[in-house]
Amino acid sequence: MAKLPDDNFLYQYIPQAEEKWIKTIENSGENAHAYSEEFQKKLKEITKLEKRRKNMKQIVAVAVIVLITFFTGCMSIQAARAKLFDTIQRIYKDCVEYIYDTGATENMERENILIEPDYLPDGYQVFSRNESMGIICYRKDAKDVDTEKVSQNVLFIRLYNKSIRRTFL
Amino acid sequence: MLIYLAAIDSQEEKSKFEEIYKEYNQIMYRAAYGILKEKYQAEDAVSRSLFKIIDNLDKIEEIRCKKTQAFIVTITENTALDCYRKNKREKTQNIDELQVYSEYSKLFEQEENDVIAAINCLPINYSIILRLRYSQGYSDEEIANMLEITRENVRTRVKRAKRKLAKILEERGVEV
Numbered sequence: 001m002a003k004l005p006d007d008n009f010l011y012q013y014i015p016q017a018e019e020k021w022i023k024t025i026e027n028s029g030e031n032a033h034a035y036s037e038e039f040q041k042k043l044k045e046i047t048k049l050e051k052r053r054k055n056m057k058q059i060v061a062v063a064v065i066v067l068i069t070f071f072t073g074c075m076s077i078q079a080a081r082a083k084l085f086d087t088i089q090r091i092y093k094d095c096v097e098y099i100y101d102t103g104a105t106e107n108m109e110r111e112n113i114l115i116e117p118d119y120l121p122d123g124y125q126v127f128s129r130n131e132s133m134g135i136i137c138y139r140k141d142a143k144d145v146d147t148e149k150v151s152q153n154v155l156f157i158r159l160y161n162k163s164i165r166r167t168f169l
Numbered sequence: 170m171l172i173y174l175a176a177i178d179s180q181e182e183k184s185k186f187e188e189i190y191k192e193y194n195q196i197m198y199r200a201a202y203g204i205l206k207e208k209y210q211a212e213d214a215v216s217r218s219l220f221k222i223i224d225n226l227d228k229i230e231e232i233r234c235k236k237t238q239a240f241i242v243t244i245t246e247n248t249a250l251d252c253y254r255k256n257k258r259e260k261t262q263n264i265d266e267l268q269v270y271s272e273y274s275k276l277f278e279q280e281e282n283d284v285i286a287a288i289n290c291l292p293i294n295y296s297i298i299l300r301l302r303y304s305q306g307y308s309d310e311e312i313a314n315m316l317e318i319t320r321e322n323v324r325t326r327v328k329r330a331k332r333k334l335a336k337i338l339e340e341r342g343v344e345v
Contacts, residue, residue, distance in 0.1 A: 002335035005345045007303075010331075014303035017288035018239055020280075021296075024273050024289075025199050025242065033198045039212040043190070046216060050186050050223050 188232050189222060189241070196238065197245045203271040204249040204293060210256065214249040221248060225315065239305055246271065247297050247316055268292045287337040295330035302327060 035043070120138060127137040194215065201214035221244050222229075229237050253269055271293050280286035288296065301312045309323045316323070338345060 002332075002339035003345055004331045004335050005338070009345055010299065010303040013284045013288060014299050016282075017285045018300045018304040019235070020277075020285055021273065021289050021300075022196070022235075022239060022242055024276055025203065026196055028199050028203075028273065029195070032195055033202075035194070035198075035215075036209065036212060038209075039216060042216045043219070046219050046223070047187070053223065 185226060185229070185232065186223060189229065189237075190219065192232060193238065193241045196242060200242045200245045200271075201249040201252075203273050204246060204253055204269060205256075206272065210252060211249070214252045215245065217252070218245040218248040221315075236305065239300065243297055243300055243305070244315065246293055250293055250297070269294065271296075283341045283343045284338065287334055287341055287343065290337060291330065291333055294326065295333055298323065298326045299330050299334075 116136065117138075124138045129136050197215045197218060198211055201218070202208070202211040205211045205214060218241075222241065225240075225244070228240065231237060250269060269292055270290075274290050274293075277286045277289040280289070288299070291299070297316075298312065301307045301315070302309075307315070309320045312323045313320045318326075335345065
């Protein structure tokens with residue numbers, strides 16, 4: 001069996017062979033080929049398609065930049081983030097806090113409607129309900145409750161590895 | 170600002186494609202005709218190649234250079250080869266075993282340099298893969314994307330091309 005040419009051999013000779021190959025093709029026709037009308041029509045379509053694809057690429061690129069800018073802005077501003085998603089989830093070391101924004105303002109007469117979750121992990125039960133504050137606490141074990149502190153609009157209940165679900169209205 | 174930049178870019182890209190066509194449409198036709206040997210089929214191969222060139226516009230940095238010319242000829246020959254297989258209803262035949270020659274191969278039978286003669290007398294599918302890898306410097310992955318085959322197919326075809334080249338070189342009494 002003939003010995004296979006190695007890469008060094010091919011890197012040396014293939015470029016030389018290609019150069020001669022292309023020169024041969026280039027010099028083969030005496031007259032320039034006149035493309036048919038059918039081809040000219042196709043060419044117009046291809047050129048149009050190419051233009052559309054380029055424009056589409058630009059539009060997509062601009063749209064992506066606008067969206068990224070918009071979302072970056074929203075995500076960096078808490079109020080905007082809350083407005084966008086209506087819910088903020090904060091994960092602390094020992095609890096998870098959910099805040100729901102209903103759009104109520106300081107001057108509006110407040111009506112507390114407690115929103116109860118559709119799903120609760122196994123073993124969790126209502127620990128306390130404070131309808132005037134709009135708070136429901138869920139816990140697994142009452143003994144785990146360590147401290148309870150209420151300030152202006154913030155309720156902080158320290159639970160060990162437990163969850164708290166909170167609503168502000 | 171963004172829209173303005175987008176518009177400039179679009180104009181540049183548009184003229185790039187048009188310039189490529191203007192510069193290379195004749196050599197593209199001849200390369201395709203060399204394989205298909207029929208005017209309308211060759212034109213069809215050229216139009217199909219233009220779609221592939223649009224897909225690979227980002228690979229073309231400079232329009233008037235040897236590298237771009239070689240790339241466009243290779244793309245056109247590969248498209249012509251696909252058209253040949255479709256026309257001959259040889260879809261089921263493995264392209265790696267296909268022995269299709271460009272008519273320009275004949276012109277190299279009397280070439281003084283036996284190695285160059287052997288390379289340019291290879292079946293066109295083998296010649297294409299070797300040029301893409303060893304002259305134009307594309308990776309197996311890039312070649313696979315360009316030719317719309319798997320990387321495994323690229324490696325197999327290179328291996329077969331080397332075997333065929335070794336056989337031709339042996340017949341010509343060239344030691345490697």
